[in-house]
Amino acid sequence: MLKKTLLSTIVVSTLLSAGSLFTPLPQDSKYDKAEAALGKQLYMDTRLSGDGTVACVNCHELSMGSGVDGLPTSTGIRGQKGPVNAPTVYNARFNFVQFWDGRAASLQDQAAGPVENPLEMGAKFPEVIKRLKEDENYVKLFQELYHDDITKEHITHAIAEFEKALVTPNSKFDQFLRGDQNALNDMEKKGFKLFNDKGCAACHNGINLGSNLYQKAGIFEKFPETDNFTGRYALTKDEKDKYFVKVPTLRNIARTAPYFHHGKTPDLKTAVMQMGYYQLGITITLEEADAIVAFLKTLNGEVPEIAK
Ligand code: HEC
Ligand code: HEC
Structure with a gap:
C-alpha cells in the first residue's frame, strides 16, 4: 500500500499544478542552419558504420515524422539485433538525458554511441574520420564551419545540431495549449481529462510529455521483459535504480509503434491499458482507452522542412 500512497502523492501534486504541467513545442526551433545541413549529411551517411551499410536514418527514419524504425528492436550491421526498442529522435533535444537509462547527458554525447556500438554501426572513429577525409566535400565543409580537420567532436557536434532541428510543432x-479550445474534439478532450485523472500525467508531463524524469517500469506489477533489462541499475549498480528508466516522450506516439523498451506491444490501445495495469495498479476500460488513444493522437506534430 506504500506504493499506492506514494503514487497518489505524485498524482495529487501533479493535479495541483495541472495548469503548468504541459508546454507547447516552440514553432521556431533554434539551431545553426549550416552546421545542421552538414549534420544531416552525416546522419544519412553509411560511411559512419563499420561495413558501410548502416546510417543513423536506418534506425531513425525522418520523413514520416516518427524518428524510429518501427521494429521491436533495431537491426544493426550484419543483421544484428539490438536489445531494446529505438526511441524517437524527434524532439530529443528536449529530453533531460538521452537513452533509456540516461547514460548520455547531451545529444552530442549520444551521437558517439551508435557509431561505435558493435551491434549498431560497429565502427571506430579513427576509421570513420579517415574515410570522410577522402571526400573533398566534407573536408571543405568542416574547414568552413569548424576551421579545423574532421574530428569526432565536430562530427558529433554537427549531428547534434541537425537533431536540434528535429522538432515537430x-x-x-x-x-x-496555446488557447484554441476547438483544437481538440470532445473525444480527445475526454481522453485528455482521463490522462490527467488516471495519473498518466504524473509521469508523462512537461514539454515532451515525458523524458524529464526517471521512473520505475513496473510499479504495481513486474514489468514484462525485465529479466535482462534492469534500466539504470546496469549503469549505477544501485539497488534503488533497478528497472528505472527515462520515462519516454509521448509526442508522436501514434507513429512510433511498437511500444516499450521491449517493443513487444504492437498497438497504442494495448500500451495504454498496460500502463494502467503496471504503472497505476488500475484497470482502464476499453472505452477509456479509446478516448486516451484519441488524445494521444493529437500529439502528432508537423514534420520540419529539413527532414523531408
Ligand atoms: C542499429 C540501429 C540504430 C542506429 C544505426 C542508430 N540508432 Fe539511435 N538508437 C537506437 C536504439 C536501439 C536506441 C536506444 C538505445 C538505448 O537506450 O540503450 C537509440 C537511441 C538514440 C537516441 C536517444 C533518444 C532517447 O530518447 O533517449 C538518439 C538521440 C539517437 N539514438 C540518435 C542516433 C544518431 C544520431 C545515430 C547516428 C549517429 C543513431 N541514433 C544511430 C538505434 C539506432
Ligand atoms: C509511474 C510513472 C508512469 C505512469 C503513471 C504512466 N507511465 Fe507511461 N511509461 C512510464 C515508463 C517508465 C515507461 C517505459 C516503460 C518501459 O518500456 O520499460 C512508459 C511508457 C509508456 C508508453 C510507451 C512509450 C514508448 O515509446 O514505447 C506509453 C504509450 C505510455 N507510457 C502511456 C501512458 C499512459 C496513457 C498512462 C496512463 C494510463 C501512463 N503511461 C502512465 C511511466 C509511467
Whole structure:
C-alpha cells in the first residue's frame, strides 16, 4: 500500500499544478542552419558504420515524422539485433538525458554511441574520420564551419545540431495549449481529462510529455521483459535504480509503434491499458482507452522542412 500512497502523492501534486504541467513545442526551433545541413549529411551517411551499410536514418527514419524504425528492436550491421526498442529522435533535444537509462547527458554525447556500438554501426572513429577525409566535400565543409580537420567532436557536434532541428510543432494538443479550445474534439478532450485523472500525467508531463524524469517500469506489477533489462541499475549498480528508466516522450506516439523498451506491444490501445495495469495498479476500460488513444493522437506534430 506504500506504493499506492506514494503514487497518489505524485498524482495529487501533479493535479495541483495541472495548469503548468504541459508546454507547447516552440514553432521556431533554434539551431545553426549550416552546421545542421552538414549534420544531416552525416546522419544519412553509411560511411559512419563499420561495413558501410548502416546510417543513423536506418534506425531513425525522418520523413514520416516518427524518428524510429518501427521494429521491436533495431537491426544493426550484419543483421544484428539490438536489445531494446529505438526511441524517437524527434524532439530529443528536449529530453533531460538521452537513452533509456540516461547514460548520455547531451545529444552530442549520444551521437558517439551508435557509431561505435558493435551491434549498431560497429565502427571506430579513427576509421570513420579517415574515410570522410577522402571526400573533398566534407573536408571543405568542416574547414568552413569548424576551421579545423574532421574530428569526432565536430562530427558529433554537427549531428547534434541537425537533431536540434528535429522538432515537430503545431500538434493539435499544442494548438489547444496555446488557447484554441476547438483544437481538440470532445473525444480527445475526454481522453485528455482521463490522462490527467488516471495519473498518466504524473509521469508523462512537461514539454515532451515525458523524458524529464526517471521512473520505475513496473510499479504495481513486474514489468514484462525485465529479466535482462534492469534500466539504470546496469549503469549505477544501485539497488534503488533497478528497472528505472527515462520515462519516454509521448509526442508522436501514434507513429512510433511498437511500444516499450521491449517493443513487444504492437498497438497504442494495448500500451495504454498496460500502463494502467503496471504503472497505476488500475484497470482502464476499453472505452477509456479509446478516448486516451484519441488524445494521444493529437500529439502528432508537423514534420520540419529539413527532414523531408
Ligand atoms: C542499429 C540501429 C540504430 C542506429 C544505426 C542508430 N540508432 Fe539511435 N538508437 C537506437 C536504439 C536501439 C536506441 C536506444 C538505445 C538505448 O537506450 O540503450 C537509440 C537511441 C538514440 C537516441 C536517444 C533518444 C532517447 O530518447 O533517449 C538518439 C538521440 C539517437 N539514438 C540518435 C542516433 C544518431 C544520431 C545515430 C547516428 C549517429 C543513431 N541514433 C544511430 C538505434 C539506432
Ligand atoms: C509511474 C510513472 C508512469 C505512469 C503513471 C504512466 N507511465 Fe507511461 N511509461 C512510464 C515508463 C517508465 C515507461 C517505459 C516503460 C518501459 O518500456 O520499460 C512508459 C511508457 C509508456 C508508453 C510507451 C512509450 C514508448 O515509446 O514505447 C506509453 C504509450 C505510455 N507510457 C502511456 C501512458 C499512459 C496513457 C498512462 C496512463 C494510463 C501512463 N503511461 C502512465 C511511466 C509511467
